[in-house]
Amino acid sequence: MKARILIAEDDANIRLGLMAVLESEGHAVTAASDGAQALKLYPQMKYDLVVLDIMMPGMSGYDVCREIRARDPRVPVLFLSAKGEEIDKVVGLKLGADDYMTKPFGVHELLARVEALLRRARSGAASAAPGSNPAAAALPPVFRLGAAAIDRRRFTAALPGAEPVTLTARELRLAEEFAAHPGEVLTRDALLNAVWGVDYYGTTRTLDQHIAQLRRKIDPPGAKSSAITTLHGTGYRHDPAPPPGG
Structure with a gap:
């Protein structure tokens, strides 16, 4: 099923690559070059998934995730980072991230994680309502x-x-x-x-x-x-x- 995905990634090459891969799977992708732009785009559409680079100029992926979680506790958030230290994953999870990938990563792994997050979000949408779990x-x-x-x-x-x-x-x-x-x-x-x-x-x-x-x-x-x-x-x-x- 086609999904609406918001990407925030300051590296133009990675950003364009992510867009190409996800769009090839039929998803509708909106891309932002930094965190501030992502927060401006987020209220304009009901997104099914948010993909955030952590280390961005001005506003980090952590900051964006914190703002998004304050507005919507349900939308899946996938963090991308060149860092592999455990502390980064801990901070991301504390902020409410659903998954975490360390660069570089393969296309097949990315698509598998994206599809898993979307599938769980769709199956969990009904279970979040009282009485449906x-x-x-x-x-x-x-x-x-x-x-x-x-x-x-x-x-x-x-x-x-x-x-x-x-x-x-x-x-x-x-x-x-x-x-x-x-x-x-x-x-x-x-x-x-x-x-x-x-x-x-x-x-x-x-x-x-x-x-x-x-x-x-x-x-x-x-x-x-x-x-x-x-x-x-x-x-x-x-x-x-x-x-x-x-």
């Missing part, structure tokens, strides 16, 4: 995870006495999985399959970083323990707190 079908529109109230309609988490914070689509799906399986051990593979899809190309490091971000949004500052327990070598478990007076 099988594992979370019984959850109300607003449910509790740890100390936080999770609003599935607004993509937010709110701790008592604090302003709500935005959840990415992945964070919301993880929250739903944990709330739908209280006390159960959820393996890393099971969570990746449920939230990212069985065709996910990445590693469990992506899952671990997203859960770390989710914990920051659902655990009170200074909490001695998290609502999501790590089971080393296995996965994670959510142990609901007993109701007040229970």
Whole structure:
């Protein structure tokens, strides 16, 4: 299916190459030469995927991703970078990126990752709505995870006495999985399959970083323990707190 893709890449040769490859697959591609231009283009169309180079003059891909995530927690974001250090991937994942490719990369790998992101986004569009995720079908529109109230309609988490914070689509799906399986051990593979899809190309490091971000949004500052327990070598478990007076 044809997709609308926004690319931000300051290297003209790479930018034209990306356009040619993606357009040859039938996608409609809009290209920006820097981050500021990408943010001007983004509101003009409903994009199915955003591809961001990280190191751009003026406004980095990180900055663009942060701005886009503030407007839309669902659109898939793919980072491109000549850097391969782990810290770059961690920062990107914290900002809500869905995948990460290090230059140079092959055309076939690029197309495989793009198609996987588009496929997951299309299959996940319906599951993001309340009641349409099988594992979370019984959850109300607003449910509790740890100390936080999770609003599935607004993509937010709110701790008592604090302003709500935005959840990415992945964070919301993880929250739903944990709330739908209280006390159960959820393996890393099971969570990746449920939230990212069985065709996910990445590693469990992506899952671990997203859960770390989710914990920051659902655990009170200074909490001695998290609502999501790590089971080393296995996965994670959510142990609901007993109701007040229970």
